[in-house]
Amino acid sequence: MSHIKLRNMEEFATASGISRPTLSKYFNDPDSVRPSTRARIEAALETYDYRPNIYAVNQNRKLTKNVGIVVPFLADPFFAEIARNIEERCLEAGFQPSLFSPYGKPEVENAILDNLRAMKPAGVLLAPLGRRSSDRKIIEDFCRDVPTILFDSNIEGLGEAFVGSDNASFVAQTVDYLHRTGDAPCFFEMAQPANPNAVRRRDAYVAKMIEIGLTPHVLQAEGTGWAFEEIGKRGALKLLRANALPTRTVLCSNDRLAIGFLSACYDLGLKVGHGADCDLRVASNDDHPYARYTCPALTTAAHDYEAVSRLAVEMLLKLILSGGMLEKRTETLVPARLVLRQSA
């Protein structure tokens, strides 16, 4: 355990009595050397303090072992949870994940993509911001340079594949359940949603309502940005005070809006739930990590976090193994799982 600091692989080679090219092979793949020499190397690593210089390594490798993970807003617990899952799986697969978030700002997303390009990652898992179509080209260019899998939010034709949740499945299940057990819901959303999935959910709601022969009612909360709870609460207060709800059942576009909605109901003394003594029912989409701790606990269409993150990483590994290109672009949609709690 002398733990002498060695400055480069050359020094470690002389110290350990093993040639530098063999060491290089070992660090790239420990199984590529004979078990006996591997043991000698690992014994030497116990004695001497040496790690390859990652910058020199990555400069000379055509492909690094880095994997980029980009989510639109990391301080949103939904994305934090997805990112955590993905990161863990990448580590298990022997890659070095790097986490990035533009926190809702398109110009920061552009900067992240530029940095990512310079990092020459083996692959990137990108959950893009909802973007003006004029920005499509930026992501298109990025995907040309870096092997990329899109997740969470699809952009038609971009990336080597898409993995995400099936918004139609989410809304169909909640609408169906609410309709069967009482009023069909009106739909509560942001007028200017930060995330393109919101539009897909609204469209799915309208389609589903028409399918079952009912009139869709869409209610919108004003406000931009990522403070969904606040926007939901203010919007709900306004609607509830004006008595503007067309039904006694509300389906929120996502759980964060619903958290705000429930908070507004509480403030106004309205009892939410499916009981006979309740004033209205509130359901939502996502199964946000806190959905089970709202008052009342939130009935919601749950993301399959495990499946989405697993499928996304599997697709990424497949992409990396096949050299950065997939035969054809696939879109994998994971259905929701309806979670019944007290709110509806």
Add this chain to the structure above:
Amino acid sequence: MSHIKLRNMEEFATASGISRPTLSKYFNDPDSVRPSTRARIEAALETYDYRPNIYAVNQNRKLTKNVGIVVPFLADPFFAEIARNIEERCLEAGFQPSLFSPYGKPEVENAILDNLRAMKPAGVLLAPLGRRSSDRKIIEDFCRDVPTILFDSNIEGLGEAFVGSDNASFVAQTVDYLHRTGDAPCFFEMAQPANPNAVRRRDAYVAKMIEIGLTPHVLQAEGTGWAFEEIGKRGALKLLRANALPTRTVLCSNDRLAIGFLSACYDLGLKVGHGADCDLRVASNDDHPYARYTCPALTTAAHDYEAVSRLAVEMLLKLILSGGMLEKRTETLVPARLVLRQSA
């Protein structure tokens, strides 16, 4: 706008008609070259698509422009919010932040520190896990190799400085307020807290109660890990059903426990708040991003997110400028700000 891809600085030099050493100077500091040549370079950058290879750059620089940020559990909205603030400030200061989280696992934290060492960052902002004292040496060794500022959770004597919230200030304010306006609180915490700040808060509570001549009551919820809401809810259900609360006022160690506590109260039909018709009062610490959307909204001692992140980054920049060593280790404690809402 030909945007031809150039493979290295040499090619960009011939293409732009500027010598490579001058370009190198420019990329290290745009102001180090004559304004006229700077303009020529930037004009060339518009025409040609070139970025220095970050791995080659970092290999040859003694010090990189990287900054490491490590938080114990990034999927905890408190840490996500702090990390977001810090990241933003580092970017403004011209550094490249890299975000890491061991998600509560000590062995992952060790791996992160190893990777960080290899990254040769200009500095690191580290919010350590609560650790067994036997692991202290690992962080001690790390701080010897890498200029490090500790934040959020202090480890006596480690790092070049510490910046965090003043736990005593948090608890003193809440206890004081609760005591003046009604019952003094009992204290609700985890029996095996994941974060060392919890211990400091408990001690501060006990000290404060004794100071004002009252008997402290500490109630503990069983459970380990980072699912604080669940632990808080189960613990609260158990206590409430057993009617084991010594007072009608509860101070939770942190907001996530309080979220679970409030959820339990709701389930049991207990009305929480400071009104005459309420069954009990619940207050807490942190001002978690969702504290204002609980039912009822949570009275809590708020972190000064802005100040903590600003001071931490300022300290880091000072550390970097002074070459990785500060004259003496300082501990900056930011006081809490009491936020009165409906729950107490």
Add this chain to the structure above:
DNA sequence: CACCAAAATTATCGCGCGTAAATTTTTGAT
């Protein structure tokens, strides 16, 4: 016009490692 400091250029080395080709050693079977 000459003068001089500042800035840019040329030339050259070093960083730490990947990688290839040619050679030598080791291995496990006959």
Add this chain to the structure above:
DNA sequence: ATCAAAAATTTACGCGCGATAATTTTGGTG
């Protein structure tokens, strides 16, 4: 002991850039 295959070694080059020293050019001054 023999021998071919596998593995390790020696030698050498290249990656893209930082950094230095010696030289030339630039731009403002008297």
